[in-house]
Amino acid sequence: MDDVGIEYQTVLGYPPVEFVHLAADLGCHAISMKARTGPYNAANPYGYSDFSFLDDASARRQMAAALQERAVAISLAEGFVVIPGSDLTDDLAGLDVMGELGATRANVVTMDPDLGRSFDQFAAFAAAAADRGLQTTLEFAKSLALTDLETAVAAVRYVGRPDFRLLIDTMHVVRSGSTAADLAALDPSLFGYVQLSDSTLEQRGAAYRDDSSDRLAPGEGELPLVDLLLALPDWLPVGVEVPMRSRVTAGVSARTCARLAVEGARGVLAQVRAERTSREDVAE
Numbered sequence: 001m002d003d004v005g006i007e008y009q010t011v012l013g014y015p016p017v018e019f020v021h022l023a024a025d026l027g028c029h030a031i032s033m034k035a036r037t038g039p040y041n042a043a044n045p046y047g048y049s050d051f052s053f054l055d056d057a058s059a060r061r062q063m064a065a066a067l068q069e070r071a072v073a074i075s076l077a078e079g080f081v082v083i084p085g086s087d088l089t090d091d092l093a094g095l096d097v098m099g100e101l102g103a104t105r106a107n108v109v110t111m112d113p114d115l116g117r118s119f120d121q122f123a124a125f126a127a128a129a130a131d132r133g134l135q136t137t138l139e140f141a142k143s144l145a146l147t148d149l150e151t152a153v154a155a156v157r158y159v160g161r162p163d164f165r166l167l168i169d170t171m172h173v174v175r176s177g178s179t180a181a182d183l184a185a186l187d188p189s190l191f192g193y194v195q196l197s198d199s200t201l202e203q204r205g206a207a208y209r210d211d212s213s214d215r216l217a218p219g220e221g222e223l224p225l226v227d228l229l230l231a232l233p234d235w236l237p238v239g240v241e242v243p244m245r246s247r248v249t250a251g252v253s254a255r256t257c258a259r260l261a262v263e264g265a266r267g268v269l270a271q272v273r274a275e276r277t278s279r280e281d282v283a284e
Helices: 016-025 057-070 093-100 115-131 149-159 170-175 180-184 208-212 225-230 245-249 254-283
Strands: 030-034 073-082 105-110 135-139 164-169 191-196 238-240
Touching: 016 030, 016 057, 016 254, 030 093, 030 238, 057 093, 073 093, 073 115, 105 115, 105 191, 115 135, 115 149, 115 164, 135 149, 135 191, 149 164, 164 170, 170 191, 170 208, 170 225, 180 225, 191 225, 225 254, 238 254, 245 254
Parallel strands: 030 073, 073 105, 105 135, 135 164, 164 191, 191 238
Antiparallel strands: none
């Protein structure tokens, strides 16, 4: 948790190559990315054009060049969704492309209410990702079919692979009813990644997804972020995921929103480091 990356959802559809340059300009050397825009993407209030690394070899080359030029890595490949009636491993082109771009891990979620089938899909996907040199993380949220920490832990244990671990989104974990104590009680090896954002404790929007695309910079809201991060292993990579739909509507640029998110995240991480140091001093 020494520094923070930027999740693609934070910039709400920003052109990928420009996103790489934005991250580097903010001193961030890790981003999340997806292979293409699609039905499960965040809102696109800026009206940016769709993209697909699957269909556009030139776009892939430009992205790879930008990543190398700015020393930015893809810490998380997103966009992999289990849906009813479809086998996630039937089409792994997106995973191939993200591996080609140097992604180190892929994140999977499920919209399939058949959790038994979802667990099997997770296992098959994790094996396919490992074949391509990628780890896998699993995310849960109230808006997904897998809604809570307990069930997510059960899924990780079912798959039973050291390279298949939990992604903890701070808003989702609190909104699902879990606490820092719940996280601290788990085996640290179960965790693989953190997505950091702030929000109110209670839902604001008419639908849960409204809040997911309109979050607050870390430190601006009511979530116990320092306690949550202290409950997690300090070696976990952290990506700030703060789409700010309300600010965008008010005319704030994607660049400014990203800067606010990163500055807030760094402030929270500084508090976490200070608290860890204080606890270590007391222990001595």
